[in-house]
Amino acid sequence: MTPEAVWGRRWENCANPLAHRIMEVAVKKKTLVCLAADMTSVSELISLVKDVGPYIAALKTHVDLVDDFSVEKWNILIDLAKEHELLLFEDRKFADIGKISQQQMAGVHDIRNWADIVTAHRISGPDIVDGIAAGWADVERIGGILLLAQMSSQGNLLDSNYTNEVISTGKGSPHVIGYIGNGSSSKEVGELRSLVGDSQMIWTPGINLDNNAGKMGQRYGNPHDSITSGSDIIIVGSGIHGAEDRIHAAKLYAEASWSAILERGQ
């Protein structure tokens, strides 16, 4: 199948080249899964990606969870991600003023040099988008930002007014590839999709085939409901890396996501 046939309006309307890249990879590998690889060592990350790389479309990291970080080790992970055609997504959740966000793109982890996508909160003002983009520009790279429009954690402060502000900052921005939505609620994902329209993506964490697995305020919905309500990529962490058989689990999430996008149709 072609990306046009699978993604329909989204393919036609998303102008960001990174959005097209992820949509192409998703179709080629028949998966809409972004792996939340929340591991604490580079070797664990590498072994996880070796196992489940064929069943995922993007790799999300929290580089500050890794206790043995070194540029050399991280480069091995980057090469492995490339082998599997995975976009690298650092879930940094930038939240500071624009200038500091630009500087935080550098620093010890040098996110600007390897991440294709990062997350940012809108809390400090709209200039955070320019700050992050300037970080990439400093090393002559271009990346995409996912703004947090909703969250999956209970009691979060991102109410509907806040969500509206996030969308008005992101809409039309060449740097904003899309938004993080609350995957645990298909109602909220549907509302977010109506606000966003077809020209940007929605990625949803808070996804687990076991609705009751959430710990410390995390809430879960399932891949099917999230995608048919308007999510484009499901972000799955412990549902895969915490499973006894993680290859089997990754296949299950990939299949569920792929059948849901085909069902969603144009």
Ligand code: 6AU
């Ligand atoms: O599947 P889990 O619950 O093991 O992991 C969910 C992942 C974690 C969180 O940092 C992240 O998704 N996340 C985010 C993101 C992606 O920004 C936002 C949110 O509202 N909830 C959430 O869990 O790596």
